[in-house]
Amino acid sequence: xxxxxxxxxxxxxxxxxxxxxxxxxxxxxxxxxxxxxxxxxxxxxxxxxxxxxxxxxxxxxxxxxxxxxxxxxxxxxxxxxxxxxxxxxxxxxxxxxxxxxxxxxxxxxxxxxxxxxxxxxxxxxxxxxxxxxxxxxxxxxxxxxxxxxxxxxxxxxxxxxxxxxxxxxxxxxxxxxxxxxxxxxxxxxxxxxxxxxxxxxxxxxxxxxxxxxxxxxxxxxxxxxxxxxxxxxxxxxxxxxxxxxxxxxxxxxxxxxxxxxxxxxxxxxxxxxxxxxxxxxxxxxxxxxxxxxxxxxxxxxxxxxxxxxxxxxxxxxxxxxxxxxxxxxxxxxxxxxxxxxxxxxxxxxxxxxxxxxxxxxxxxxxxxxxxxxxxxxxxxxxxxxxxxxxxxxxxxxxxxxxxxxxxxxxxxxxxxxxxxxxxxxxxxxxxxxxxxxxxxxxxxxxxxxxxxxxxxxxxxxxxxxxxxxxxxxxxxxxxxxxxxxxxxxxxxxxxxxxxxxxxxxxxxxxxxxxxxxxxxxxxxxxxxxxxxxxxxxxxxxxxxxxxxxxxxxxxxxxxxxxxxxxxxxxxxxxxxxxxxxxxxxxxxxxxxxxxxxxxxxxxxxxxxxxxxxxxxxxxxxxxxxxxxxxxxxxxxxxxxxxxxxxxxxxxxxxxxxxxxxxxxxx
Numbered sequence: 001x002x003x004x005x006x007x008x009x010x011x012x013x014x015x016x017x018x019x020x021x022x023x024x025x026x027x028x029x030x031x032x033x034x035x036x037x038x039x040x041x042x043x044x045x046x047x048x049x050x051x052x053x054x055x056x057x058x059x060x061x062x063x064x065x066x067x068x069x070x071x072x073x074x075x076x077x078x079x080x081x082x083x084x085x086x087x088x089x090x091x092x093x094x095x096x097x098x099x100x101x102x103x104x105x106x107x108x109x110x111x112x113x114x115x116x117x118x119x120x121x122x123x124x125x126x127x128x129x130x131x132x133x134x135x136x137x138x139x140x141x142x143x144x145x146x147x148x149x150x151x152x153x154x155x156x157x158x159x160x161x162x163x164x165x166x167x168x169x170x171x172x173x174x175x176x177x178x179x180x181x182x183x184x185x186x187x188x189x190x191x192x193x194x195x196x197x198x199x200x201x202x203x204x205x206x207x208x209x210x211x212x213x214x215x216x217x218x219x220x221x222x223x224x225x226x227x228x229x230x231x232x233x234x235x236x237x238x239x240x241x242x243x244x245x246x247x248x249x250x251x252x253x254x255x256x257x258x259x260x261x262x263x264x265x266x267x268x269x270x271x272x273x274x275x276x277x278x279x280x281x282x283x284x285x286x287x288x289x290x291x292x293x294x295x296x297x298x299x300x301x302x303x304x305x306x307x308x309x310x311x312x313x314x315x316x317x318x319x320x321x322x323x324x325x326x327x328x329x330x331x332x333x334x335x336x337x338x339x340x341x342x343x344x345x346x347x348x349x350x351x352x353x354x355x356x357x358x359x360x361x362x363x364x365x366x367x368x369x370x371x372x373x374x375x376x377x378x379x380x381x382x383x384x385x386x387x388x389x390x391x392x393x394x395x396x397x398x399x400x401x402x403x404x405x406x407x408x409x410x411x412x413x414x415x416x417x418x419x420x421x422x423x424x425x426x427x428x429x430x431x432x433x434x435x436x437x438x439x440x441x442x443x444x445x446x447x448x449x450x451x452x453x454x455x456x457x458x459x460x461x462x463x464x465x466x467x468x469x470x471x472x473x474x475x476x477x478x479x480x481x482x483x484x485x486x487x488x489x490x491x492x493x494x495x496x497x498x499x500x501x502x503x504x505x506x507x508x509x510x511x512x513x514x515x516x517x518x519x520x521x522x523x524x525x526x527x528x529x530x531x532x533x534x535x536x537x538x539x540x541x542x543x544x545x546x547x548x549x550x551x552x553x554x555x556x557x558x559x560x561x562x563x564x565x566x567x568x569x570x571x572x573x574x575x576x577x578x579x580x581x582x583x584x585x586x587x588x589x590x591x592x593x594x595x596x597x598x599x600x601x602x603x604x605x606x607x608x609x610x611x612x613x614x615x616x617x618x619x620x621x622x623x624x625x626x627x628x629x630x631x632x633x634x635x636x637x638x639x640x641x642x643x644x645x646x647x648x649x650x651x652x653x654x655x656x657x658x659x660x661x662x663x664x665x666x
Contacts, residue, residue, distance in 0.1 A: 073553025237495025262317030452513020522652035574599035601625035
């Protein structure tokens with residue numbers, strides 16, 4: 001919302017103004033507030049839909065009964081989730097676009113269930129011939145599985161019995177013996193694949209830069225609500241991933257710089273003394289340092305020479321949901337540090353290493369300020385949400401088809417960007433380090449849980465950085481343009497089930513969810529909204545929330561049953577259209593009649609402007625419309641000084657037609 005909005009409008013419950021002090025969360029939900037007396041209401045001649053309550057899935061109900069979830073939005077006392085540890089050795093041969101790799105994996109069964117088989121993803125099979133895809137994708141052959149072992153036994157491809165089967169991007173391992181609760185299974189994989197060219201979603205290669213993503217056999221999520229989540233990767237919908245530890249060795253040609261998830265553990269074995277000193281200076285002095293400059297891009301200058309012109313970079317990452325990496329011999333490398341509040345409550349702030357890698361020959365000048373943008377994004381998001389928890393964050397320029405794609409502690413950004421565009425994508429992708437990298441939602445089935453929240457957070461960052469720039473208005477316009485057509489699709493739709501090549505997926509998952517958050521902030525007021533938002537995030541750090549956990553947290557924390565709001569804006573494509581039907585004398589005042597011409601029920605926010613410029617607000621609560629009314633009236637005192645009346649002039653709610661929202665005294 002624009003900062004110029006009157007403070008009263010920025011602190012609305014459904015029907016009444018509330019205290020401006022930061023609230024504590026309530027202990028139980030109540031009915032929507034009835035609000036102040038606002039005059040008579042009448043039923044219109046035509047019926048309107050009344051939102052019915054949100055109904056839990058049977059799976060969520062069972063989870064509540066087992067004590068792993070609650071109806072207040074917190075994880076239950078019996079909550080559990082699985083864990084994995086990966087040790088990977090990989091080698092890139094750039095001239096052949098080939099990666100060969102080996103991994104040992106320990107899968108820890110923290111569930112109360114005995115598992116006879118495990119599911120994994122081979123996401124590079126998106127590029128296999130005959131693969132099922134829902135977006136244009138190059139064909140490179142997919143994953144070549146060379147060796148599989150489990151519990152000390154070599155496994156062969158089999159349709160039944162002990163062994164493994166591969167179906168598109170999924171692999172099922174039937175174990176030599178059942179995996180008991182509290183036990184672990186050791187696995188071994190050898191594999192190879194051709195890195196797809198630029199044009200592959202979320203990765204690929206241009207020949208001189210490689211983004212290696214979704215590249216290793218990764219355990220699927222087995223959770224307390226639905227068990228195994230094995231929806232295939234088809235290219236559009238993104239990922240649901242479990243938390244894990246990674247110890248990864250990456251062998252690349254000397255002089256090739258590597259950007260990756262995690263922290264580099266052997267800098268003295270890969271970086272030159274000059275590079276190490278510049279990196280240390282950047283971190284010591286909190287300045288932006290050119291760690292590798294134009295003339296440094298050579299073995300023996302930026303990196304050591306290695307053995308046979310090869311170097312092995314080693315990275316570790318703890319409790320993250322993926323590991324990805326990029327590399328090029330043409331990168332410049334800039335570095336600095338960001339300062340964030342201590343995550344332990346200490347007086348001394350924490351520092352985060354900030355890195356940017358980019359090819360100066362193929363980018364706009366904005367990239368030369370990318371390190372400043374990256375630092376600002378981490379510092380802002382740490383203030384707005386909670387402190388960034390990882391040791392480093394990297395922005396890497398890469399293949400155009402990366403566009404802007406997030407991975408733990410790393411984002412790949414493709415294509416030319418001006419200042420506004422580069423800051424925008426950096427802030428958005430860095431925002432994903434909170435959702436879903438920490439709050440580990442299922443992006444494949446509920447993309448709004450990460451993309452929409454991140455779009456909203458991105459807007460807050462951009463509005464703070466570019467004073468006067470309204471990024472929320474961009475999302476609002478995007479949503480309203482589609483909402484005026486018959487092409488809108490609800491948010492509660494699997495990410496692979498939106499119409500091909502339409503705007504429906506992006507609008508629902510990104511922009512509509514962002515304006516839902518703006519509307520929710522308008523309903524609850526800034527303080528209570530922020531308290532509830534933070535409560536949701538911090539409850540589910542390093543865990544797997546569902547939509548019910550999100551909704552239940554806001555219901556509990558706000559002290560309201562917001563089922564009507566969730567039903568209207570998540571499950572339906574109803575639009576909002578409130579209109580000033582008439583303004584008539586009523587004694588010494590004015591009777592303002594509002595017609596609700598749309599289908600989406602929302603409170604009516606009236607601003608009355610007096611002669612001389614003073615303004616005041618009235619609220620018609622949502623209860624009027626939830627009772628079936630089409631019209632409601634409000635009495636404005638002192639008709640002589642009222643010169644204008646307008647519905648929601650600060651655009652808290654996404655009204656589809658604002659031409660009928662204002663009355664001006666003749």
